[in-house]
Amino acid sequence: MSLRSILSALAVLLAATLSPAAAIDDASATIGRGLNLGNALEAPREGEWGYTIKATDFDTIKSAGFTNVRIPISWAYYAAPKPPYQIDPKFFSRVDEIVDAALDRGLVVILNDHHENELCKDPAAHRERFIAQWRQIAQHFSHRPASLYFELLNEPHGKLDDGAWNELLLGALAEVRKANPTRPVVIGPANYNTISKLEKLKLPRDDRNLIVTVHYYEPFNFTHQGAEWTGPEATKWLGTKWEGTDAEKAAVEKHLAAAARWGGENNRPVYLGEFGAYSKGAMESRARWTDFVARTAEKNHMSWSYWEYCAGFGVYDPKAKEYRPELLRALLPK
Numbered sequence: 001m002s003l004r005s006i007l008s009a010l011a012v013l014l015a016a017t018l019s020p021a022a023a024i025d026d027a028s029a030t031i032g033r034g035l036n037l038g039n040a041l042e043a044p045r046e047g048e049w050g051y052t053i054k055a056t057d058f059d060t061i062k063s064a065g066f067t068n069v070r071i072p073i074s075w076a077y078y079a080a081p082k083p084p085y086q087i088d089p090k091f092f093s094r095v096d097e098i099v100d101a102a103l104d105r106g107l108v109v110i111l112n113d114h115h116e117n118e119l120c121k122d123p124a125a126h127r128e129r130f131i132a133q134w135r136q137i138a139q140h141f142s143h144r145p146a147s148l149y150f151e152l153l154n155e156p157h158g159k160l161d162d163g164a165w166n167e168l169l170l171g172a173l174a175e176v177r178k179a180n181p182t183r184p185v186v187i188g189p190a191n192y193n194t195i196s197k198l199e200k201l202k203l204p205r206d207d208r209n210l211i212v213t214v215h216y217y218e219p220f221n222f223t224h225q226g227a228e229w230t231g232p233e234a235t236k237w238l239g240t241k242w243e244g245t246d247a248e249k250a251a252v253e254k255h256l257a258a259a260a261r262w263g264g265e266n267n268r269p270v271y272l273g274e275f276g277a278y279s280k281g282a283m284e285s286r287a288r289w290t291d292f293v294a295r296t297a298e299k300n301h302m303s304w305s306y307w308e309y310c311a312g313f314g315v316y317d318p319k320a321k322e323y324r325p326e327l328l329r330a331l332l333p334k
Helices: 003-017 020-031 055-064 089-104 117-121 123-140 162-179 195-200 232-237 246-266 283-299 325-331
Strands: 033-036 068-071 108-112 148-151 185-187 210-216 270-275 304-306
Touching: 020 108, 020 210, 020 270, 055 089, 068 089, 068 304, 089 108, 117 123, 123 148, 123 162, 162 185, 162 195, 195 210, 195 246, 210 246, 246 270, 246 283, 270 283, 283 304, 283 325
Parallel strands: 033 068, 033 304, 068 108, 108 148, 148 185, 185 210, 210 270, 270 304
Antiparallel strands: none
């Protein structure tokens, strides 16, 4: 029996001895502190955005002290356009390699569906394809350890608004539950997982194995200064600093406290799935903001995953093959 199988069996046994609420709270806390492996599998083809995941990345992540990896994946690029919307078996094999490498190192893995742009433009037209993808993903990974979590969709937006998303998530979750009745599933609100939309998120009350995620990039003109994909206005933000003034800190505390309050009122654990400041900003400000957001999340009992490992927001410098010390200290203070 492999170590991974033993750990999985122990997790199942632990969950069976706890109340449903206690079991999912434990699963949420186990996420701990981690990193997003951005710019890899959510690209149209792995490597096109400059990063190809290597098994040794998980050694680097684990040895630094991180406990989770969130793996963004654009499954739609690999699913056939017509029913039954089969996902390319070769791609499944590649994802298997990555998931197993992370699990073998004792990391919690959050596997998501990223960049469903066509779905967000026309939810009705792409509903069945989205659900078929999750049917296949759920079946494929159903025998993996309990430390593999699913996240239904990264940042629903556009026409996939509150109502449309609340309806669609029920269909996708139902497919997941057929093969994974108790696996933790991560779900966030519409409008890019923004905290202000939590009040509109509707989850099935009888499913107690759900973790709610939010993303945080405020103030946006600081975290996304110079970010090319946000449009030409981002260049006007260059030079924006985050000094950690009382007012700046109060804004962060207010936002994350609102998320935590919603979680308490709705008896749902809340996980900060993304936060980060782009590399065009000054490192001193980036590190100061990152530290304060991470510590504030932790004060509010949130696990988190920083965006991201080694690309535009990266805590790790792949050319120098070392962590950027200011960001690493901000995330994992000694």
